[in-house]
Amino acid sequence: MAKKPTLDLTKYVRFYEQMVYIREFEELIGKEWNNAAAHGMGGYMHLYSGEEAIAVGLIGGMDLSAGDCFIGHYRDHGYALAAGSDPGEVMAEICGKATGCSKGKGGSMHICDAARGFYGGYGIVGGNVPIALGLGWALKYRNQKNVCACFFGDGSMNQGAFHETLNMAQLYKVPVIFALENNGYAMGTSIERSHANQNLRSRVDSFAMRSVTINGQDIFEVHEQMSQIIQEMKEDPHPVFVEFKTYRYHGHGAADTPVTQSTYRTRDEVARAKEEKDPIKFAQAKLIDAGVLTNEMIADIQARAYASAEAAMKFSDESPYPDPSELIKDVYA
Amino acid sequence: MAKKPTLDLTKYVRFYEQMVYIREFEELIGKEWNNAAAHGMGGYMHLYSGEEAIAVGLIGGMDLSAGDCFIGHYRDHGYALAAGSDPGEVMAEICGKATGCSKGKGGSMHICDAARGFYGGYGIVGGNVPIALGLGWALKYRNQKNVCACFFGDGSMNQGAFHETLNMAQLYKVPVIFALENNGYAMGTSIERSHANQNLRSRVDSFAMRSVTINGQDIFEVHEQMSQIIQEMKEDPHPVFVEFKTYRYHGHGAADTPVTQSTYRTRDEVARAKEEKDPIKFAQAKLIDAGVLTNEMIADIQARAYASAEAAMKFSDESPYPDPSELIKDVYA
Amino acid sequence: MARLRYADAISSALREEMLADDRVFIAGEEVGQYLGTLGVTSGFLKEFGPMRVVDTPISEVGILGLGIGSAMAGLRPVCEMMRMDFAMVAYDQVINHAAKIRYMFGGQFKVPMVIRGPSGVGRQLSAQHSQSLEVLFAHVPGLKVVVPATPADMKGLLKTAMRDDNPVIVMEALRLYFEKPDVLDAILPGLSEVPDDPDFTVPFGQANVLRVGTDVTLIGYSTMTIQCLKAANILAQEGISAEVVDLRTLLPLDMATPIASIKKTHRAVVVQEQWGLYGCAAEISAQIAERAFHDLDAPVQRVTGAFVPMPYARNLENISFPSEHDIVIAAKRTLGR
Amino acid sequence: MARLRYADAISSALREEMLADDRVFIAGEEVGQYLGTLGVTSGFLKEFGPMRVVDTPISEVGILGLGIGSAMAGLRPVCEMMRMDFAMVAYDQVINHAAKIRYMFGGQFKVPMVIRGPSGVGRQLSAQHSQSLEVLFAHVPGLKVVVPATPADMKGLLKTAMRDDNPVIVMEALRLYFEKPDVLDAILPGLSEVPDDPDFTVPFGQANVLRVGTDVTLIGYSTMTIQCLKAANILAQEGISAEVVDLRTLLPLDMATPIASIKKTHRAVVVQEQWGLYGCAAEISAQIAERAFHDLDAPVQRVTGAFVPMPYARNLENISFPSEHDIVIAAKRTLGR
């Protein structure tokens, strides 16, 4: 654990708030999926509910305005919101609108925000991981005191790209945080059925890379540990592999219905995770205990988060689809 | 070490002989490279001198006529000779002749011998490794009591293909021997400069795969250990990773001249390896000690090996190039 | 005759061949326990067991290596790519290994495997999940490439693929997977019909004249065959008689059938979903002009998808690939209208 | 003007751009300590140090990821593939990432990187090491593809590539690497000459008329441009005046120049080293027939490599790709001779 004696609790209230905002955002999308076509939504639609503490705690530990940066996979709405991207622009992207952060061309899987150092979400499993090597390399090349975080899932680790990258990252000592969101499943396949060695950290021991396992449902642990690690990485550039243990509430994507989910997990398992491992509930209890969060504040945050998601959807709904002339733009710089 | 109390020394005399045959074969090619065009040789030409004990000891531990099989990378002449392929046909292949084992279409990197279970040498680094998974799978699918060996170099281990394969091999418990020929260099790049963790076996610990390190210069150790392992694999199908420590005498290929070699290793290092770690000298000394090999026999084996290589070259030289009509044959079955 | 959806035709072909030949097995992500991402292998794990319906990690290189090696050793693997776009992470295994093994070992081995999966533009899946990359396979000697447009061809060509002794790439059109028989039959009567005979197969290298006409030849494959049929319906209303040729396989490629048609109509439109530049339609157009030079009354028209990564926004996606109206316009252009 | 070999032109372009722009770095296998597999980066490690000349493991996916990410972050990487065939193990990074990043993020990023390396048939390197896979890149929007034939173009196009803000694939012809200036100049006087000016570049998308003629247009790129020049020399001896157009880049593709030539000669031969079916020459042939329909006096002739994996045997290798004589025959065919 970090050596800091006391926690900056107001910061955690802000993190709590961010988590609630992400949750409401995702749940609204989940709800509105029935009405996807009318909103302009399509594609797979991967929601982040249940995993919020990872993005919020880790991205909250980086200094984006000073050059820290990150990259993710397709389950990427939460990354952008955690970085402070405009929820309206994120929602508009998810709905394929001209006002979306990627001009409606990327959609749910390809959110990005260059101004906040978010190098985008990627749809090929493992495909973003090598790119993080390059992002980290650029930091090192320019002698920047910065780090790059790369988010990916447990499924990614079975792509060859992952291994080539980790070896090179360690060889070149690039300041990249390889942030594994281990939610136990890659689509409908559990770790047990896809990883010969279920100790996923052993994969990076084989590259002699520093690694740590963190409870991804505990924003305090995520943030304190990551802040410490980031500081060390800035002093002495090196890669770190972090396994965040977490859980995904929704199906893999919108097509993974309760029926298909029943092929790989029970309703009970999901219910128990929501009950016992929810990152928002966990933070809430702790912050109430610490006396910095009241029921009133909670209701207020909840209401504002809901309103923010609704406003984002409204912004998107009122935004136009891209002009047809956009089709052929942005292919080349 | 294996538990067998006594060694079958006549078998080792045969292995000794095979190693000498391979050595003479390779050295003849090395010598005749000056005259490559006249013989029909071209391409990269990777020689196996120094590494003979691996192929001879491991392939010698398999029962090819009963369905054991193997696959290799491009440094593949020795595999075929160890399996008992006709040296003339191998040489003719190396010279692009119609009588070559691959009809002159494959050349030095693509020797094969279906009748002896040799599924071929491959030129894309790491590319043969996933194919071994399939070969092993077929054995398991048919409940055969057989194993498949897959030869590759230390450089291959930095290809993503390697990792995807090892995970799946362990997951499915296929009877494949992943035979790493660790000669310390991938072309001009040493292990130190290309592997973040120089303990290469740690890579397979991360897949929870059984592994062992063997002195690849010691035919006794290679063969005894492999025989034992193969027996165990046949009783209970599972993959095994074997790191053979070895050394390559020639340049990576014919284009890796003494001048280019000087960028990555000293003449001294090579001389010392030849002096101290030669698999043939090692076996010779031990077999003389044991009283099963005499100086006379050595001279005789040497002479026959030389004659065999010369005869192979003569067979090749007298063989025709493929008929032009061959160009378009064998594209489809 | 059964009236099937394209997806059902896939299931049916797979199941029949698995029943007929126990060397056949299926490997891929979510093909077993999850019942198939798009359901085509639903029930297979239970019916055939885990050696023949193999759930894999997300390791396309491993999946194809499993296929290639076991095919060389005498099995008949069907490797499913959850989407054919994902084959790109394992492209080397396809073009440098599966395609070359027979030749480079002088004919000592064969690689009887099928690589199949959904392909092409779907429902706002955007740039990395909407490609129709058939030309990347059809360019490579040693492979065969199948691009079915109808449920019958889907079934018959997949069965032929599974019986073939070479690596066959089966590009399944995601947009056609769940098209209802009624919708298909409204485009062309009988379009959804599939023979019941379990020995019904469709040979490779035989293009199919789906609709007979006299004024212009519309040449397509996969989704674009359907677009051509729709265009032909519109053209008919305007008094233009279009012949529609469905190529069915791109490698081997039957050019005799479209050229015979052009010798009659003297006009041709070639239609392709994917990027036009260096796409399959270029080869078709080139061969027509090279081989039917004196029969053409007008330049061949190519109608192809926009040369852009696929955008997500529905309206942009919709205009990115050829519509029946684009084909109608091109057909009229060949007629000087 | 210096008389350079193609390989020297590569070295010279790389070195000049590295001196001019410290965002440029080179990454690849054996580029540093080993002095380059083919020597083009000899001395670079010493001159520029290990951050700018990066020796890598045999990890092409990692190499390209290193390039893409650092390009997005503002550097200008040059990724060397020891052979372009090896890019196939990392093909996904090229077509699903490098090519699409700009578009799929709505123009927020650019990817100014070069992927370069030797390509094409060499000296009995057989099936897995002899390919000229340019069409696999030229088909993909978001990439640019460069195929130089002469030392001057090699230098000028590579420099343009290194200054371009997009991913550029530079296909270097292994067969031309060490061709001696004398040999080149004997084919066409001045062919080996390269301007000394460090600001000499060659723009993309401008085909080059290397030889003026009136009877037939020979269109080639890379090695085949040289073959076309040789063929033109032979044709000249037989009284046939051939114009030779070198395409220089395949994406962007300049068809205006060859078409202008054909409007004069009315006859065209398109030549390509690699497999003909669905190869780049198909697009060229198709566009000629589509856009110069009324100017053609004879069908376009395509001359392409044999549709087989490359064999090892020297005699088979030699007949597998187009010779000048094949081109001569095709040219005569367009003239009815």
Ligand SMILES: Cc1ncc(C[n+]2csc(CCOP(=O)(O)OP(=O)(O)O)c2C)c(N)n1
């Ligand atoms: C190379 C590749 N193969 C398959 C897919 C299909 N696919 C998309 S997401 C996914 C599961 C990934 O799971 P994981 O990495 O654990 O991330 P999670 O969804 O759990 O966050 C699969 C199989 C893909 N996009 N890319």
Ligand SMILES: Cc1ncc(C[n+]2csc(CCOP(=O)(O)OP(=O)(O)O)c2C)c(N)n1
């Ligand atoms: C994918 C790929 N990248 C690069 C090469 C070029 N190459 C051929 S062999 C080789 C070195 C391989 O070394 P190692 O695996 O250790 O085997 P060794 O030659 O030492 O037996 C390289 C870089 C290749 N053939 N394939």
Ligand SMILES: [Mg+2]
């Ligand atoms: Mg997961």
Ligand SMILES: [Mg+2]
């Ligand atoms: Mg080695």
